[in-house]
Amino acid sequence: MMGSQENKLGLRKINKIIFRLMRMHTAAFIFTGICAILSIICAVIAPILLGDAINIVIEGSARIIDHSGTIDFPKLYYTLFIIGTLYFIGNVFSYLYEYYTSKVTTDILYTLRERIITKILSLPMSSIDEKEKGSVISLFSNEMDFLREAFVSSFSKLTSSLITVIFTLVVMLTINISMTGVIILVVLLTLVVILILQRFSKRYFNKQIAVQTTATEQIEEIFSGQEVIRSLNYEEQALEEFIGNVGEWNNQEWKFKFISATNYPIMDLSSNLGYVLVAIIGGILVIQGAMSVGRILTFIEYLKNFNTPLKDVTKLLPQLQAGMVAADRIFTFLEMEEEENPSGKELKSFNDEIKFENVSFGYTEDKKIIDNFNLTVKKGEKISIIGETGSGKTTLIKLLMRLYDIDSGEITIDGVNINEYDKHSLRSFMGMVLQESWLFSDTIEENIRYGNLDASDDEIITASKQANTDDFIRKFPDGYKTLLNEAGDSLSQGQRQLLTIARAIISQKEILVLDEATSNVDTRTELLIQQSLDKLMENKTSFIIAHRLSTIRNADKIIVLGRGGVIEQGNHEELLAKKGYYYNTLNSQNENS
Ligand SMILES: Nc1ncnc2c1ncn2[C@@H]1O[C@H](COP(=O)(O)OP(=O)(O)OP(=O)(O)O)[C@@H](O)[C@H]1O
Numbered sequence: 001m002m003g004s005q006e007n008k009l010g011l012r013k014i015n016k017i018i019f020r021l022m023r024m025h026t027a028a029f030i031f032t033g034i035c036a037i038l039s040i041i042c043a044v045i046a047p048i049l050l051g052d053a054i055n056i057v058i059e060g061s062a063r064i065i066d067h068s069g070t071i072d073f074p075k076l077y078y079t080l081f082i083i084g085t086l087y088f089i090g091n092v093f094s095y096l097y098e099y100y101t102s103k104v105t106t107d108i109l110y111t112l113r114e115r116i117i118t119k120i121l122s123l124p125m126s127s128i129d130e131k132e133k134g135s136v137i138s139l140f141s142n143e144m145d146f147l148r149e150a151f152v153s154s155f156s157k158l159t160s161s162l163i164t165v166i167f168t169l170v171v172m173l174t175i176n177i178s179m180t181g182v183i184i185l186v187v188l189l190t191l192v193v194i195l196i197l198q199r200f201s202k203r204y205f206n207k208q209i210a211v212q213t214t215a216t217e218q219i220e221e222i223f224s225g226q227e228v229i230r231s232l233n234y235e236e237q238a239l240e241e242f243i244g245n246v247g248e249w250n251n252q253e254w255k256f257k258f259i260s261a262t263n264y265p266i267m268d269l270s271s272n273l274g275y276v277l278v279a280i281i282g283g284i285l286v287i288q289g290a291m292s293v294g295r296i297l298t299f300i301e302y303l304k305n306f307n308t309p310l311k312d313v314t315k316l317l318p319q320l321q322a323g324m325v326a327a328d329r330i331f332t333f334l335e336m337e338e339e340e341n342p343s344g345k346e347l348k349s350f351n352d353e354i355k356f357e358n359v360s361f362g363y364t365e366d367k368k369i370i371d372n373f374n375l376t377v378k379k380g381e382k383i384s385i386i387g388e389t390g391s392g393k394t395t396l397i398k399l400l401m402r403l404y405d406i407d408s409g410e411i412t413i414d415g416v417n418i419n420e421y422d423k424h425s426l427r428s429f430m431g432m433v434l435q436e437s438w439l440f441s442d443t444i445e446e447n448i449r450y451g452n453l454d455a456s457d458d459e460i461i462t463a464s465k466q467a468n469t470d471d472f473i474r475k476f477p478d479g480y481k482t483l484l485n486e487a488g489d490s491l492s493q494g495q496r497q498l499l500t501i502a503r504a505i506i507s508q509k510e511i512l513v514l515d516e517a518t519s520n521v522d523t524r525t526e527l528l529i530q531q532s533l534d535k536l537m538e539n540k541t542s543f544i545i546a547h548r549l550s551t552i553r554n555a556d557k558i559i560v561l562g563r564g565g566v567i568e569q570g571n572h573e574e575l576l577a578k579k580g581y582y583y584n585t586l587n588s589q590n591e592n593s
């Protein structure tokens with residue numbers, strides 16, 4: 001589970017993360033950096049000139065006092081003019097910098113979202129099964145928010161602060177080495193203390209993000225499981241569990257923020273200590289005549305420039321840390337191995353037979369679902385797969401479509417292993433109506449069209465008539481333009497399944513897969529669908545998975561699956577003669593109906 005994922009963030013990893021983020025929009029990043037440097041250079045030079053201006057006034061005043069002259073006004077005005085210009089240019093660059101930072105941030109978040117969704121669509125089914133939905137949704141909401149926070153309010157300030165600190169430090173060193181040395185010593189000591197505290201706060205943040213992910217999962221479950229929760233009167237327990245988790249979230253977040261909040265006062269204390277030390281050392285230097293008062297004032301101005309970004313950064317450390325952890329989780333997800341699809345070989349035609357040879361498969365290593373399965377299907381044959389629930393019927397179909405890869409054995413089409421084909425071209429030969437009818441949040445018309453994007457409106461209506469959906473669709477005020485929500489809630493289970501049948505009809509595929517296609521409709525509709533399916537299956541190779549045996553009477557081959565593999569196989573008459581599972585089930589179903 002991602003929630004409990006260890007987040008070890010060494011300096012190397014942080015560098016890698018920042019580098020990967022920057023690489024997404026290199027040019028904009030460089031431009032942002034240039035703007036930052038230029039605006040900072042202006043901010044650094046101005047105080048030097050300010051010190052000069054003060055010295056001009058002090059020297060001039062001294063001359064006035066001993067009547068030897070006056071203040072050099074032209075020089076003073078000139079210096080002040082340069083200072084003003086520098087501040088103005090600095091502001092323009094800092095505006096550009098802010099503008100490009102927000103642009104880079106939104107661009108990066110956009111790119112990441114796009115990559116995440118692409119990733120979801122290209123992961124192998126087996127990795128999707130392992131992922132919890134909530135943890136992926138959390139990437140889009142929680143992690144993205146942390147990253148944005150880190151970017152907008154922290155990352156940008158961090159870069160500019162770092163540049164300011166370095167520039168200022170260089171200038172401070174040129175003014176006085178020993179005073180600067182003392183300041184560096186104080187800051188280093190403070191950083192050690194803060195880094196130790198940071199270790200604690202990170203521990204709480206990791207716990208926070210783990211419960212936050214769980215809570216996201218829960219809210220997703222509670223929302224989509226409303227009907228079940230209400231009908232089971234499970235509201236209170238659901239609420240209790242959720243509140244418990246949110247409480248824990250609150251608890252961890254509070255601890256994280258509390259420890260992080262101590263950073264600022266510590267840094268503040270350290271910077272005040274710096275001023276005191278500079279005042280003492282500076283006083284001694286002035287008395288010794290080694291330094292002018294103007295220079296001391298300039299130094300203090302720089303010290304302020306040096307301390308402010310440091311204090312800013314310590315205030316931002318928690319956000320930065322959160323952003324790094326979030327980015328790490330996003331990149332870990334993006335680094336997951338994708339579904340293999342190495343060969344570009346196209347499946348162009350299907351002429352002869354599909355063969356399962358000694359096929360074995362399990363979703364997990366320790367539990368085999370399909371064991372040594374053999375089956376030959378000639379082109380045009382109708383194969384029925386029946387058997388108790390959980391025996392692996394749907395699994396067989398998933399293997400044929402290469403949604404999962406088999407552990408041993410071989411599945412071939414016209415003698416060629418299906419692993420040699422491009423997955424998309426393989427799947428493009430198969431039309432399916434699956435157990436869970438899946439509809440998109442789009443119009444009814446478009447939902448049918450997904451079967452064949454080139455289908456005309458007339459073709460859609462024809463297919464819809466064949467699938468017996470035309471009548472009920474026309475009863476909606478918007479007809480074929482009726483918008484479905486993502487779960488297709490406005491339709492009954494049976495109507496949803498009929499729509500997916502219409503989708504399969506329009507897809508005109510050579511191989512058809514019908515998984516419990518008629519399980520959700522009444523007997524009269526079932527008969528109608530049966531007729532249209534029979535028509536659809538003419539000259540097609542089809543796999544029909546069914547519980548109701550009346551629907552598969554005229555299949556060419558019926559496979560009965562049990563927990564241990566194939567129990568019986570043969571056509572209707574052969575199986576009746578065997579008086580086994582098929583015979584018994586058929587009899588009991590006839591009695592019941
Ligand atoms: N994604 C999955 N991950 C792990 N195990 C799975 C997965 N899907 C199915 N299984 C397991 O594989 C076995 C066979 O499942 P399958 O869906 O093929 O059964 P089925 O014969 O189609 O059953 P039903 O008649 O209920 O549709 C079951 O025991 C099920 O628990």
Ligand SMILES: [Mg+2]
Nearest residue numbers: 393394395435
């Ligand atoms: Mg099934």
